[in-house]
Amino acid sequence: MLENKVINIGLAGFGTVGHGLADVIEESRDVIRRRTGSDIRIKSVLIRSDRRRAEVEAIGATPVTDYRALIDDPDIDIVVELTGGIEFPRTLITEALQAGKHAVTANKALLAEDGMRLFALAAEKGVHLGFEASVAGGIPVVRPLRESLAGNSIRKILGILNGTANYILTEMTDKGLDFETALSDAQAKGYAEADPTLDIEGIDTAHKLTLLIRLAFGCNYPFAKLPVTGITVVTPMDIRFAQEFGYRIKLLAQARLVDGKVEAGVYPALVPEDNLLASVNGPFNAIRLEGIAGPVVLHGRGAGDRPTGSAVLADIMAIARHAAPNNLGFVNPVLPEADILDLDDAVSLHYLRFIVPDRAGVLRDIAGVMADRNISIQQVTQKPAVDGGGVPLVFLSHEAKAGDIHSAMREIENMGLTLARTMHFRIL
Template sequence: MSGELIRLGLAGLGTVGTGLAKILASNADWIERRLGRRVEIKTALVRDPSKKRDLPENADIRLTSDVQDLLGDPELDIIVELMGGQDTAYELITGALRSGRHVVTANKALLAHQGNELFALAAENQVGLGYEASIAGGIPIVQTLKEGLAGNQIKVLTGILNGTANFILSEMTSRGLDFQSALHQAQVKGYAEADPTLDIEGMDAAHKLILLIRLAHGQDYPLSRLPVTGITHVDPQDIAFADEFGYRIKLIAQVRETNGLLDAGVFTALVRRESILGKVDGAFNAILLDGDAVGPIMLYGQGAGDLPTGSAVLADIMNLARNGRTPNNTGFQNAMLPMASILAPELVSSRHYFRFSVLDRPGVLASIAGVLGQRNISIAQVVQKGSPAGRSVPVVFVTHKAQAQDVQAAIREIDNQSFIAAPTVHHRILSSPA
């Protein structure tokens, strides 16, 4: 890149693309003071160039529906991919990297599936592949891990990475809504898509966690091996019980290093109500890091939206514009990261919450406790609620640490008992200090 103007080729002029255009227009002088050059969007790839768009009045952007108008334009310094999806985005990103141009993307799904290949291609062509906006919106987690905490080994990384899921759980907690009603509120407010599957099933958080594992541990963790659970099974009854014990239920993404192996996953968990993560409400995201040198650090902010995510995109653009040497895209010298050493999910140890729906008979508590004891599961607390005659009774157990394989075996055995009226509800309990 040379001269006084940095020209962008933008793929996707939706929420985030429009946010980027607004920031470039409103902060043009400020950006030029920092870079010594102006940044402008020259061409934008869109599905329908004739569609009316909410762009700044002074934005002089050529609209096109042909991807070759970006790949074939030698004046474009940086290609910015904000269209989502995988096929066309992959074609655009690989084409731009092969042509020796920097790329900025917010495409977490593509990077989760094919990131190792794309980073290797960027290194081969000595260009940058920026992806700050792909994780947690406006929170600057990528540069934090690549630069600010580069000298630390990250012992634990725990995050609330999906604002839609967190909003739904917050509504269920604060207003007593059931899952479907809370999901509807999220859609009304624009936090959830018409098809919210990726958010509520945990896959959006899983994509982000795969990228964070690469940054924090320098290993490629296959998405297909990551245990993922969403929030569709969360019941208001369990939210109320969790509150009695001093917890809130959150969708957690976490990676921990245990004896050289990575324990990672996306799961619902009981989090201490007064803890840092327990206080994260609404559509906000948060990431709690524990470095061996720096100790605990918390990053908190808006995980989505036009201006917060556009801000993260612009940060990558400005970083690439300043960078006169080959960018370090992965945060490690080896562009093709090694395969992760993974702790088998069945060996993961944590505390647990169980809600058993039982018929009100003598000896039921003793039978459940007996099975748990046989499976090396130690009980910390028990709560039993009464109910009208003829109806099942909820019995809640909170345990000390136990291995996942013992927990699953115990649930299978207990659910086969004649006194069980409905399948057992199970959530992990997050360890302190999160």
């Protein structure tokens, strides 16, 4: 337990979020003191080049070049990791916890892939491992799931958890841009990295969903087993057709309990326009949690210096209040492995778009394959021919198993009924 009235921070990483943390600490000193009874001070900052030295000294902190200076300094109470990557943060956090220091991180990749070991170590040492900033930036969801919503017995998670992907899809929808143009625009405006792979391929979203599953369901769904599809498969054609049917395409993270098993995944899906998630546009994030007490929707900026910095500060303030460590919200920090629902058994509505030759009998043949797979059709529409002479056929199904849909798609392609790749999305 911390006894001093000054809480000293050892900070690793002084980029965008590190600066944001320093700013919100400086601007919130009175509130921090009133809420915690302590002053929070960044004592030392790990730097990797001298160009950061003046910036660190400007906030009254000491620049250090060896991470052990953060671990070995007896005056440092909390080690905050904001460097990114996997290997170095793993080493830093592990050694901080082993030394009996509290740790706070925004590193969702590390926690998704190796978090269970780190949480077990934190429990063994009786210290905090805070990670509010790792899931949705400025949107508070970790602590609400762990505490405020603990009595709601969450059964379903549904969210837009990546601002880059959401911005790109918004631009494609509202301005009719193709994917590459929308991506370039996102990069020019600072919403996408030079290498946007983690965002556009759904990996960043999957890291966050892995953490949410642990918090909400109290089980470990291994990140490596999570089905993930990114937004590179989304075309302007399908966005336009979805709009005509009253939907917007969003990259969704979804997890739900089905007869005791966990069904989860990350994928683009059609969201009805009257659903709140359909109106979440640009770089914003939103999370819908459904439990026995009804749904709760959280909405806000999922990234940025001050939103993420404020989430890091919230963890630091919780530690400053001398709260007992409750990192995952369960008495036993060793969570059981999730009983995973086979992807083929997942049931939902489906959107299927085929490009077929303009000849009699094709629609009948495709519909026949679907009927043989117990797929009931809700609506089918034929669109004008596209370049190359093919005709788009769009099917909206009633609830069907994913395995039956995939089987039908394979048979239809094997029969030579299509001229291009079949597009398939779930419908929310």
